[in-house]
Amino acid sequence: MPNWASGCVRVEGDPKDIEEFCKLFLFFDTDSMSQYFARSFIHQKWGEFKKEYLGGNIAEFGVEFAWSGHSCLVEGYPNGEECITLIEACKKHKVKVAIDTEESGFAFEEHIQCDRDGDLIEESNYMPTYVCACGEEISFPTNYDCLDEEECWKCEKVGNWRKK
Numbered sequence: 001m002p003n004w005a006s007g008c009v010r011v012e013g014d015p016k017d018i019e020e021f022c023k024l025f026l027f028f029d030t031d032s033m034s035q036y037f038a039r040s041f042i043h044q045k046w047g048e049f050k051k052e053y054l055g056g057n058i059a060e061f062g063v064e065f066a067w068s069g070h071s072c073l074v075e076g077y078p079n080g081e082e083c084i085t086l087i088e089a090c091k092k093h094k095v096k097v098a099i100d101t102e103e104s105g106f107a108f109e110e111h112i113q114c115d116r117d118g119d120l121i122e123e124s125n126y127m128p129t130y131v132c133a134c135g136e137e138i139s140f141p142t143n144y145d146c147l148d149e150e151e152c153w154k155c156e157k158v159g160n161w162r163k164k
């Protein structure tokens with residue numbers, strides 16, 4: 001079993017182009033297809049996804065990447081045939097994409113963005129560490145905004161965290 005990086009993906013472009021781009025993710029009912037993003041899963045059927053997220057000039061939705069967004073979308077699967085990379089897909093479908101991921105196993109987060117010309121910007125960092133009054137340390141994503149409600153599993157105090 002891989003670790004999973006949970007991603008929030010934002011795609012901008014013409015609705016038709018966004019739709020073609022989104023078809024590259026792996027859905028519940030994806031069967032044989034010519035090209036796809038390696039190990040990048042949307043836990044929905046295509047029809048449900050389309051109804052819920054597509055139709056406008058911006059689509060924003062969640063994707064689960066095995067290991068990391070980088071390994072799935074930038075490196076691609078090591079066969080270069082049916083797997084397309086983010087750069088290729090952005091150029092092909094003329095969309096601009098921004099992705100933020102959180103991986104809690106190794107506690108890293110990524111920011112990946114690519115524009116219509118295939119210009120890629122990538123950043124990957126360890127999540128900030130917080131220390132409880134009891135000394136327990138835990139990592140939370142930078143954008144995590146429920147820290148005051150977070151209970152320490154060790155001493156059971158709530159919201160007693162300071163940034164390390």
Ligand SMILES: [Zn+2]
Binds near residue numbers: 133153155
């Ligand atoms: Zn504690």
